[in-house]
Amino acid sequence: MAFEKVVVAGGGVLGSQIAFQSAYCGLDTCIWLRSEGSIGRTQPKLDQLVKDYHAQIDAMEAALAKSRADGEPMAPGVWAMGIADPDDFDPARCHGAVDAAAENLRLELDLSAAVADADVVVESMAEQEEAKIEFYKKLAPLMAEKTVVVTNSSSLLPSKFTRYTGRPDRYLAMHFANHIWRNNIAEVMAQPKTSQESFDAIMEFAGQIRMQPLPVRKEKAGYLLNSMLIPFLFSAMDLYVNGISEPESIDTAWVRGTGAPNGPFQILDVVGLVTAYNIVQPYTKVPGFMAPYNFKGISRMLKEKIDAGETGVAAGKGFYTYGG
Amino acid sequence: MAFEKVVVAGGGVLGSQIAFQSAYCGLDTCIWLRSEGSIGRTQPKLDQLVKDYHAQIDAMEAALAKSRADGEPMAPGVWAMGIADPDDFDPARCHGAVDAAAENLRLELDLSAAVADADVVVESMAEQEEAKIEFYKKLAPLMAEKTVVVTNSSSLLPSKFTRYTGRPDRYLAMHFANHIWRNNIAEVMAQPKTSQESFDAIMEFAGQIRMQPLPVRKEKAGYLLNSMLIPFLFSAMDLYVNGISEPESIDTAWVRGTGAPNGPFQILDVVGLVTAYNIVQPYTKVPGFMAPYNFKGISRMLKEKIDAGETGVAAGKGFYTYGG
Numbered sequence: 220m221a222f223e224k225v226v227v228a229g230g231g232v233l234g235s236q237i238a239f240q241s242a243y244c245g246l247d248t249c250i251w252l253r254s255e256g257s258i259g260r261t262q263p264k265l266d267q268l269v270k271d272y273h274a275q276i277d278a279m280e281a282a283l284a285k286s287r288a289d290g291e292p293m294a295p296g297v298w299a300m301g302i303a304d305p306d307d308f309d310p311a312r313c314h315g316a317v318d319a320a321a322e323n324l325r326l327e328l329d330l331s332a333a334v335a336d337a338d339v340v341v342e343s344m345a346e347q348e349e350a351k352i353e354f355y356k357k358l359a360p361l362m363a364e365k366t367v368v369v370t371n372s373s374s375l376l377p378s379k380f381t382r383y384t385g386r387p388d389r390y391l392a393m394h395f396a397n398h399i400w401r402n403n404i405a406e407v408m409a410q411p412k413t414s415q416e417s418f419d420a421i422m423e424f425a426g427q428i429r430m431q432p433l434p435v436r437k438e439k440a441g442y443l444l445n446s447m448l449i450p451f452l453f454s455a456m457d458l459y460v461n462g463i464s465e466p467e468s469i470d471t472a473w474v475r476g477t478g479a480p481n482g483p484f485q486i487l488d489v490v491g492l493v494t495a496y497n498i499v500q501p502y503t504k505v506p507g508f509m510a511p512y513n514f515k516g517i518s519r520m521l522k523e524k525i526d527a528g529e530t531g532v533a534a535g536k537g538f539y540t541y542g543g
Numbered sequence: 544m545a546f547e548k549v550v551v552a553g554g555g556v557l558g559s560q561i562a563f564q565s566a567y568c569g570l571d572t573c574i575w576l577r578s579e580g581s582i583g584r585t586q587p588k589l590d591q592l593v594k595d596y597h598a599q600i601d602a603m604e605a606a607l608a609k610s611r612a613d614g615e616p617m618a619p620g621v622w623a624m625g626i627a628d629p630d631d632f633d634p635a636r637c638h639g640a641v642d643a644a645a646e647n648l649r650l651e652l653d654l655s656a657a658v659a660d661a662d663v664v665v666e667s668m669a670e671q672e673e674a675k676i677e678f679y680k681k682l683a684p685l686m687a688e689k690t691v692v693v694t695n696s697s698s699l700l701p702s703k704f705t706r707y708t709g710r711p712d713r714y715l716a717m718h719f720a721n722h723i724w725r726n727n728i729a730e731v732m733a734q735p736k737t738s739q740e741s742f743d744a745i746m747e748f749a750g751q752i753r754m755q756p757l758p759v760r761k762e763k764a765g766y767l768l769n770s771m772l773i774p775f776l777f778s779a780m781d782l783y784v785n786g787i788s789e790p791e792s793i794d795t796a797w798v799r800g801t802g803a804p805n806g807p808f809q810i811l812d813v814v815g816l817v818t819a820y821n822i823v824q825p826y827t828k829v830p831g832f833m834a835p836y837n838f839k840g841i842s843r844m845l846k847e848k849i850d851a852g853e854t855g856v857a858a859g860k861g862f863y864t865y866g867g
Contacts, residue, residue, distance in 0.1 A: 396800060404799045431799065433792045443788055443796035447807065451775045464767055468757045472767035475728045475755065476720060477810070479803040483771065486801070 222338035222424045223247055228354065230261030230326070233371060234343030236399045237428075239268045240301060242320035243400075244428045249325040251333040258326055265324065272317040272400065275299050280310045301400035301429045331361045339424055341393065342370045351375065352383050359385030367417045369393040373445075376438055377410040387412035392435075393421055394442050399430065406442040408435035448486075449498060453512050455483030456495075460516035466538040488537035492530045496521040546662035546748050547571055552678065554585030554650070557695060558667035560723045561752075563592045564625060566644035567724075568752045573649040575657040582650050589648065596641040596724065599623050604634045625724035625753045655685045663748060665717065666694045675699065676707050683709030691741045693717040697769070700762055701734040711736035716759075717745055718766050723754065730766040732759035772810075773822060777836050779807030780819075784840035790862040812861035816854045820845040 225248045227238040234250065242248040252258055282297040283305065298305060303313055327333035334340055340362065344354055351372070358368070367389045370377050377392045384390045391413040396402035405425040409418050418434075425432035435442050441449060455469050464472075470482025487495055499521065502514040524530070524537070531537035549572045551562040558574065566572040576582055606621040607629065622629060627637055651657035658664055664686065668678055675696070682692070691713045694701050701716045708714040715737040720726035729749040733742050742758075749756035759766050765773055779793050788796075794806025811819055823845065826838040848854070848861070855861035 402799065404796065406796065431795065433796050434788055437785070437787050439782070439785075439787050443782060443793055444800040446782055446787075447775060447778045447793075447797055448801070450778045451771060454771045454774045458763070458767060458770055461761070461763075463761050463763050463770075464758055469767055469771075471755065472728065472730065472757050473771055475726065476768040477772070477803065478805070479801065481802070 221427055222420070224337050225249075225339055225341065226251055226327075226334050226337045227341045227343055228330075228333075228358070229343035229345070230257055230264065231343060231345070232264070232397065233395055233399070234341075235261055235264040235268060236397075237341055237343060237371070237395060238324060239265060239272075239320055240399055240430075241428050242324040243272065243302075243316050245316070245319075246427065248320075248323070249327050249333055251327050251330055254328065258328075261326065265321070269317055269321045272302065272320075273314060275302060275400065276310055276313045276317070279303070279308065283308060299401040299403070300431070301403035330357060334358065334361050334363075334366065336363055337366050339421070340366055340368045342368060342372075346372060346374055348375060348379065351380055355380055355383035359383065362386070367391075367420055369421055371395055374440075376440060377408070378412075378438055381410055381412055388414035389417045391418060391421060392438075392442075393425065395430070396444075403430045404433055405430035406433045406435050406444070408438060408442055410438050452483050452487060452490075452495065453499075453502075453514075453517065456487075456517045456520065457512045459484075460513055460520045484538040488531040488539055488541075490531065491533060492521050492525050492537055496525060545751055546744070548661050549573075549663055549665065550575055550651075550658050550661045551665045551667055552654075552657075552682070553667035553669070554581055554588065555667060555669070556588070556721065557719055557723070558665070559585055559588040559592060560721075561665055561667060561695070561719060562648060563589060563596075563644055564723055564754075565752050566648040567596065567626075567640050569640070569643075570751065572644075572647070573651050573657050575651050575654055578652065582652075585650065589645070593641055593645045596626065596644075597638060599626055599724065600634055600637045600641070603627070603632065607632060623725040623727070624755070625727035654681060658682065658685050658687075658690065660687055661690050663745070664690055664692045666692060666696075670696060670698055672699060672703065675704055679704055679707035683707065686710070691715075691744055693745055695719055698764075700764060701732070702736075702762055705734055705736055712738035713741045715742060715745060716766075717749065719754070720768075727754045728757055729754035730757045730759050730768065732762060732766055734762050776807050776811060776814075776819065777823075777826075777838075777841065780811075780841045780844065781836045783808075784837055784844045808862040812855040812863055812865075814855070815857060816845050816849050816861055820849060 223246060225241045225246045227234050228251045230250050230252050238248050238250045250261060252261060278297055279299065282293050286293040342354065344351055368384050368386065370380065370392050371394055372392065373394060377390060381387045381390055391410060392408040394406040394408065396404055407421050407425060422432045422434065433443055439446060458464055458469050459466060466484035470484050473479060473482040499514055499518050503518045528534060529536045532541050535541050547570060549565045549570045551558050552575045554574050554576050562572050562574045574585060576585060602621055603623065606617050610617040664682065666678065668675055692708050692710065694716050695718055696716065697718060701714060705711045705714055715734060716732040718730040720728055731745050731749060746756045746758065757767055763770060782788055782793050783790060790808035794808050797803060797806040823838055823842050827842045852858060853860045856865050859865050
């Protein structure tokens with residue numbers, strides 16, 4: 220049973236993208252915001268998304284035309300599957316859907332009005348436990364019986380919040396990657412009380428908004444991607460801090476050995492060293508956990524670089540130097 | 544001081560490639576083999592390499608011509624940096640170097656004659672500890688003072704053998720990836736007694752035979768690549784055996800999330816499940832080592848698939864089905 224009415228609570232980077240994508244796919248969508256101030260911060264993000272989507276559609280049209288003229292496959296990386304399939308791409312229709320999304324997407328300050336009759340509420344608030352609990356407590360009594368609630372929290376497990384939602388069986392997680400119209404995967408994760416029915420409904424909803432749903436059938440910190448990415452980055456930093464080799468050589472080993480586009484230190488620079496540092500901290504406090512890794516050394520190395528302002532691509536310097 | 548005379552001990556898959564590559568790069572090269580029977584097994588490998596190199600040079604010539612005609616960069620994956628740089632590619636000279644390698648590369652049964660005056664001996668024998676010790680004991684008294692010895696063992700640490708080489712400071716490891724003329728990386732790894740001078744000499748030798756040398760400054764099981772690849776594959780199998788998700792979804796999360804060409808289960812199918820099973824075994828015996836991973840579950844899962852004949856790409860079926 221397809222969803223029709225979608226509410227996104229929170230207009231941050233991902234909240235805006237999820238809501239805009241939902242509206243782009245023709246669903247009745249609104250963003251609930253806490254205050255007039257939030258509207259002032261969210262509207263510019265939506266205006267930018269309108270430009271980004273139009274630009275992406277133009278780039279796809281050009282790439283498709285070139286590929287047909289050359290009789291060769293399209294350059295990788297151009298196609299945004301969140302926008303259209305190559306075999307079923309109608310640029311005019313896509314541009315129209317962007318304009319319709321911009322027109323139809325509503326911003327609401329009244330939570331009760333926002334969630335009335337919603338099929339799904341996507342909680343996309345800041346990653347603060349207390350603030351989320353507060354929100355769920357306020358939300359619970361306002362929803363219709365049918366409403367399924369999903370959190371897109373990266374770092375807080377849904378089971379922390381289940382009891383505050385008033386619907387343990389209809390509560391789960393749905394995790395997106397940034398730029399969701401291009402990186403269109405959604406990790407759909409159950410918590411222990413999630414029903415199969417609501418899990419299946421959210422898997423289907425992911426498809427409705429053109430995400431590729433990836434099932435995460437049991438609660439797992441890091442979902443699928445970060446459950447692999449984090450230990451991988453640990454193993455690379457461990458080689459460095461133990462004096463085995465240097466970032467450039469470690470990256471080259473990975474890139475040349477696996478064909479990946481980026482090595483671990485290149486990924487760390489994009490993720491940002493502050494984020495990496497925060498992820499490492501709990502591991503430094505559990506002796507023997509993931510025993511072979513020198514977490515104290517990793518933490519110290521990251522701290523030194525952060526203190527020197529070398530926090531990654533955004534700062535112009537991390538393990539590598541960028542720009543100018 | 545560049546090396547001139549190279550001896551490869553052992554004519555297996557990698558031994559043959561290392562020797563052929565060395566001869567292709569113009570170094571005086573011989574393969575020492577234990578018996579007439581070994582010659583019968585090695586010569587066909589060398590004959591095949593002659594064909595592979597010629598074919599690779601033809602493919603590179605065609606790709607370069609097409610790229611120049613189109614005014615576009617070459618398709619990735621065609622260029623074998625072990626054969627030539629795109630900017631300095633002379634097909635006739637390369638074909639000539641292949642024929643010269645085939646002509647000049649010698650096979651020797653007499654170890655003493657083989658290693659006389661050698662600059663480097665590359666030990667590329669089977670991965671059997673006793674057999675390697677036997678070989679080093681026989682080799683040690685026959686070598687000139689200057690000779691540096693490297694092992695290309697993947698799984699046995701060089702420090703196990705240092706004492707048998709008679710030259711602790713001139714003994715280290717040099718690890719190649721299969722198809723070395725395409726995957727031209729060489730992990731150059733010191734053991735505790737390796738001198739800086741011989742480490743530097745082998746880094747330079749790697750460059751002489753057109754490998755990209757990756758320094759591994761301290762002894763480390765798995766060198767650089769496998770030190771990252773193995774925990775990464777563990778983390779993926781852990782998600783599967785704990786019922787979090789399925790190989791296809793886990794692979795999709797990695798490929799879509801990082802842009803890598805292959806996910807962990809696709810890599811496992813190429814590596815082969817028997818190899819993966821053997822790598823996991825020691826971990827099942829150390830409680831708490833890399834604590835979060837369910838090694839017993841991983842081992843059981845791999846064993847079941849191996850017992851069912853699903854050992855990977857070579858068997859037509861592993862986590863995925865191939866061919867037919």
